[in-house]
Amino acid sequence: MAKCRICGKPGFVYVSEYKGYLCKEHYSRFIESKVDRCVKRFALLRGIKRLLIGLSGGKDSIALLYIMNRLYGDKIELEGLHINLGIPGYSGESQQIVDKLSSITGIKVSFINLCADYGFSIKKAADYYFKKRINRPPCSVCGTVKRYLLNKYAVEKGFDAVATGHNLDDILRFASTNIVTGDVSNLVKQVPREESTHPKIVTKIRPLCYLSNKETLNYVEANNLPIVRTTCPYKPSERKLAPMLASKIGEIEAVIPGFKSMYINNLWRKIIPSIKTEPVELNECEICGMPTSIKVCSFCKIRHILTSDQSEERFL
Ligand SMILES: [Zn+2]
Ligand SMILES: [Zn+2]
Numbered sequence: 001m002a003k004c005r006i007c008g009k010p011g012f013v014y015v016s017e018y019k020g021y022l023c024k025e026h027y028s029r030f031i032e033s034k035v036d037r038c039v040k041r042f043a044l045l046r047g048i049k050r051l052l053i054g055l056s057g058g059k060d061s062i063a064l065l066y067i068m069n070r071l072y073g074d075k076i077e078l079e080g081l082h083i084n085l086g087i088p089g090y091s092g093e094s095q096q097i098v099d100k101l102s103s104i105t106g107i108k109v110s111f112i113n114l115c116a117d118y119g120f121s122i123k124k125a126a127d128y129y130f131k132k133r134i135n136r137p138p139c140s141v142c143g144t145v146k147r148y149l150l151n152k153y154a155v156e157k158g159f160d161a162v163a164t165g166h167n168l169d170d171i172l173r174f175a176s177t178n179i180v181t182g183d184v185s186n187l188v189k190q191v192p193r194e195e196s197t198h199p200k201i202v203t204k205i206r207p208l209c210y211l212s213n214k215e216t217l218n219y220v221e222a223n224n225l226p227i228v229r230t231t232c233p234y235k236p237s238e239r240k241l242a243p244m245l246a247s248k249i250g251e252i253e254a255v256i257p258g259f260k261s262m263y264i265n266n267l268w269r270k271i272i273p274s275i276k277t278e279p280v281e282l283n284e285c286e287i288c289g290m291p292t293s294i295k296v297c298s299f300c301k302i303r304h305i306l307t308s309d310q311s312e313e314r315f316l
Pocket of ligand 2: 296
């Protein structure tokens with residue numbers, strides 16, 4: 001049986017950087033040091049005393065909270081936020097997992113229930129989409145809802161920043177899809193640290209941006225952490241553009257190790273800085289008062305459509 005390159009205990013996983021196996025403990029320290037290097041390199045925690053962590057219950061957000069607590073738990077105040085999206089057979093388990101993580105780490109986690117607190121669910125958004133009553137697929141609505149509620153909660157409770165579990169593969173998949181479709185202006189936010197541009201928009205940080213899917217999964221296994229095992233019923237089919245691009249990127253990395261690092265470094269150093277964007281003027285949403293470039297923010301539009309009967313309007 002393969003042994004750990006550092007201590008000789010049973011090997012857990014092969015790590016190419018070590019040209020050999022590491023045990024669970026040394027693998028965990030290796031992943032944590034990768035995150036710590038990223039945090040320092042991009043000054044992700046500069047000026048941050050209170051950090052809110054978005055927790056879906058998936059492997060990335062679970063690893064994120066656990067790693068941030070291990071590395072910085074004694075220096076900054078951490079709190080988690082979970083949004084129960086009202087997806088049958090999925091949201092209940094997600095909430096339980098997040099609750100378990102809170103007990104394991106002792107980190108406070110708050111919960112928002114989309115149904116109880118805002119009167120609609122992602123299931124309802126999906127039903128409307130499948131009946132062609134709205135144009136936006138459930139994943140897109142879900143993304144808007146999570147971004148809006150995380151930011152709003154952080155602003156109201158006085159957090160300095162929000163951290164999310166977006167990893168290397170997520171960012172490369174998103175970037176590749178937007179390059180192919182020509183929507184390059186969407187790329188400018190895909191950076192390790194996105195500064196606040198308005199008193200009601202908090203700074204966003206992505207400390208796992210150098211870790212792959214495989215690395216966060218191995219990390220949660222090495223540390224025996226609970227994660228949601230059920231797949232979201234609305235996950236897009238593997239035949240869609242984004243998952244297909246992601247799988248091609250994985251194939252290239254297998255043949256050319258370091259491909260993903262080269263891609264993400266060029267994305268941050270060369271591609272994103274060359275994108276010209278016009279500064280957007282932000283107004284207050286007529287309904288909720290949060291910043292938006294239009295009259296009514298997209299969260300309030302979605303909420304209005306899904307909680308009223310004027311659903312035939314296709315303005316989403
Ligand atoms: Zn070891
Ligand atoms: Zn609004």
